[in-house]
Amino acid sequence: MSPNTAADNTGPGAATQGQYVTDGQEFVRDTKYIETRITADGRDGYPVQAGRYRLVAARACPWANRTLIVRRLLGLEDALSLGLCGPTHDADSWTFDLDPGGLDPVLGIPRIKDAYERRFPGYPKGITVPAIVDVPSGAVVTNDFAQMTIDFSLEWTAFHRDGAxxxxxxALREEIDAVNRGVYTEVNNGVYRCGFAGDQDSYDAAYDRLFTKLDELSERLSHRRYLVGDTITEADVRLFTTLARFDPVYHGHFKCNRSTLSAMPVLWAYARDLFQTPGFGDTVDFTQIKRHYYVVHRDVNPTGIVPKGPDLSHWLTPHHREQLGGRPFGDGTPPPPPAPTEHIPAENWVPTA
Known part of the structure; x- marks a missing residue:
């Protein structure tokens, strides 16, 4: 999710790119999202119904990647369809440029902005993913990414798979919420505060906060397999999507360069453990991730050149985290493989040979 969001604009006549860095200022994320919720009782006017809604995401976006993981883990694929935007966008909106004719095959629109405008004509804020669209009306319901995955867990239970x-x-919600608050401010958003800092002091402060928190998380995870309890929780999903992007993007592009993730032994093993867990790594498209950040953020990377590195083959090496105990799915089971239409192309994933 970016401050503003749409198509690949690398050629002549390309649309205007968004502005991400404000000179002389620290980066402050606008967090006023559409708070409408889809609930079992439909109290906001949108009851949970299989087939009624479409999750619009982008594999490049860490905030959207959370919804892809939770949807997979809980087995909501048949109840909640998925529309995927391409990895690059201009200042206007994310586009469905990966689909034939550049139109989402269910919503029939070229830009997710159209769904926002359908509900809020002249919508004044950033057009972000993930978003959930009400298919019958074609209108966006919510883009509140933090609440979205919680509601997948609590409100969509009628459509969870067996073994979800x-x-x-x-029993763990209070601790999960506390961990999530720290991870969000210092890590998930912390990398952006580094990358979009408008002056040296803002960057220095963001950098110090980021690595202080990463050191704390390393200590926490040195004696426990998962962040909260002995199974995967919402907290692990939220940290993982930032860690997966750390070496390919944040270390260089966002100047988070005290050390690579692969040089932080505990976090690197933890990230590999999750990556190799069904539902996590099979949602990660490294090619789209790199293309998004390096092409879209032209005020950070004016040339739009996408680096060839780093070497990603080590994501599949043994992590040995199982020695700490824990049961990834608790009393549940791993999700089945992703549907053929949702597979990551082999060339966009980790080299396996």
């Missing part, structure tokens, strides 16, 4: 894990168990 508890990602937000009642």
């Amino acid at each position: 894990p508890e990602l937000y168990p009642d």
Whole structure:
């Protein structure tokens, strides 16, 4: 999710790119999202119904990647369809440029902005993913990414697969929420505060906060396999999507360069453990991730050149985290392989030979 969001604009006559860095200022994310919720009782006017809604995401975006993981883990694929935007966009909106004719095959629109405008004509804020669209009306329901995955766990239970894990168990919610707050401010958003800092002091402060928190998380995970409890929870999903992008993007592009993830032994093993867990690594498209950041953020990377590195083959090496105990899915089971239409192309993933 970016401050503003749409198509590949690398050629002549390309649309205007968004502005991400404000000179002389620290980066402050606008967090006023559409708070409408899709709930079992439909109290906001949008009851949970299989087939009624479409999740619009982009594999490049870490905030959207969370929804892809949770949807997979809980087995919501048949109940909640998926529309995928391409990895690059201009200042206007994400586009469905990966689909034939550049139109989402269900919504019939070229840009997710059209769904925002359908509900809020002249929508004044950033057009972000993930978003959930009400298919019958073609209007966006919510783009509140933090609440979205919680509601997948708590409100969509009628459509969970057999063996779906508890990602937000009642007994651990207070601790999960506390961990999530720190991870969000210092890590998930912290890398952006580094990359979009408008002056040296803002960058220095963001850098110090980021690595202080990563060191704390390394210590926490040195003696426990998962962030909260002994199974995968919402907290692990939220940290993972930032870690997966750390070496390919944040270390260089966002100047988070005290050390690579692969040089932080505990976090690197933790990230590989999750990556090799069904539902995590099979949602990660490294080619789209790199293309998004290096092409879209022209005020950070004016040439739009996408680096060839780093070497990604080590994501599949043994992590030995199972020695710490824990059960990834608790009393549940791993999700089945992704549907053929949702497979990551082999050339966009980790080299396996």
